[in-house]
Amino acid sequence: MAVREILLYPDPLLKTVCEPLETMDERTDALVQDLIDTMVAAGHSVGVAAPQIGVTGRAVVVDVSKSKLGRENNHGLLVMINPEILQSEGRETMREGCMSVPDYTGNVERAEKIVVQFTDRAGKEQVISASGFEAVAIQHELDHLDGLLFLDRVSNLKTDVFRRKSR
Amino acid sequence: MSHFALTIIGRDRPGIVSQVTEILFRQGFNIADSSCSILGGQFAMILIIAHPEHSAKEAFIEAFAPLEQSGLSVFVRTLKPGGETRPHLEGEICMISVYGSDKPGIVYRVARELGSLNVNITDLNTKLVGSEKRPVYVMMLEAVLPGGVSSEQLAEVMRRLKDELQVDISVRNITPVEL
Numbered sequence A: 001m002a003v004r005e006i007l008l009y010p011d012p013l014l015k016t017v018c019e020p021l022e023t024m025d026e027r028t029d030a031l032v033q034d035l036i037d038t039m040v041a042a043g044h045s046v047g048v049a050a051p052q053i054g055v056t057g058r059a060v061v062v063d064v065s066k067s068k069l070g071r072e073n074n075h076g077l078l079v080m081i082n083p084e085i086l087q088s089e090g091r092e093t094m095r096e097g098c099m100s101v102p103d104y105t106g107n108v109e110r111a112e113k114i115v116v117q118f119t120d121r122a123g124k125e126q127v128i129s130a131s132g133f134e135a136v137a138i139q140h141e142l143d144h145l146d147g148l149l150f151l152d153r154v155s156n157l158k159t160d161v162f163r164r165k166s167r
Numbered sequence B: 001m002s003h004f005a006l007t008i009i010g011r012d013r014p015g016i017v018s019q020v021t022e023i024l025f026r027q028g029f030n031i032a033d034s035s036c037s038i039l040g041g042q043f044a045m046i047l048i049i050a051h052p053e054h055s056a057k058e059a060f061i062e063a064f065a066p067l068e069q070s071g072l073s074v075f076v077r078t079l080k081p082g083g084e085t086r087p088h089l090e091g092e093i094c095m096i097s098v099y100g101s102d103k104p105g106i107v108y109r110v111a112r113e114l115g116s117l118n119v120n121i122t123d124l125n126t127k128l129v130g131s132e133k134r135p136v137y138v139m140m141l142e143a144v145l146p147g148g149v150s151s152e153q154l155a156e157v158m159r160r161l162k163d164e165l166q167v168d169i170s171v172r173n174i175t176p177v178e179l
Helices: A026-041 A132-145 A157-165 B016-027 B061-069 B106-116 B151-165
Strands: A047-049 A059-062 A078-098 A101-119 A125-131 B002-011 B030-039 B042-051 B073-078 B093-101 B120-130 B135-144 B168-173
Touching: A026 A047, A026 A059, A026 A078, A047 A132, A059 A132, A078 A132, A101 A132, A125 A132, B002 B016, B016 B030, B016 B042, B016 B061, B061 B073, B093 B106, B093 B151, B106 B120, B106 B135, B106 B151, B151 B168
Parallel strands: none
Antiparallel strands: A047 A059, A059 A078, A078 A101, A101 A125, B002 B042, B002 B073, B030 B042, B093 B135, B093 B168, B120 B135
16 A cells, blocks of 8 residues: 655654554555555564554554564564553563664563464454564564553663672 | 763762753753763763864863862863764674673773674673672673674684683674664
């Protein structure tokens, strides 16, 4: 359909808690296609959330299958409408960046394994278990739906290191 | 816009940042980049500051006199145009953690290996932790690998160094993921 422009912080839409999408109708399907087109056009991107293209509805797309980190362990292209994390376990830290916050990266601690419930593009209810990089990517995109950027979750390099030390 | 490097250090106490930044604010400076931390009980501030009018430090250096009077050391250097920008660093980024019982030469030996591989150190922190009787030296280092050097290769070099220095060294790739 269309490659949309990625909004950059401080656009207020990026700090908005998004509304659930009521039904899988034409409009939602068009939004999903725009998300996919925008993610593919960005080349290196492994996910885009609706607010990043200016829509405050709860939809994200994630695809880590083409990235070095996610190649071995993924569900292919995931379209998630009204996604919710049901369960999470383990912690892992990864250096994250975001298309909406260029030129800045930070260490973010996230769950290593998650169980997510969502409606897929065909309108079917799905529950999947994701781990590793795919789990990190999903958590990053889902945060966008609650107006959270990775900057809201950055943990300090030094305190992180020394907290681990004292355990 | 002229840029200056400002370095301030002095015994740590509450209020240093406020004291310094009030002067910068009143003089019309922008803080372009900064890193501040407590090092061995001293509060150290390194700032890159910019001013739309001043091109020589002589024009404002007097304004820092109160800092010197309150026990802080102030050093200002004028940056050459172009020297103030953030360099664009390409390549894999690695985090190297080194820790073990304290002995002279840990930083030098690790840095020497990195230098000879043309690896660029972009961030370096060291700390003495553990008890007074049995101090443990911890070094956390972030480095950008040049093309042709992989993190596995670097890990191999560090493994050898680990045996030589009798410390623990780990190398992990932390190249940022853009999501």
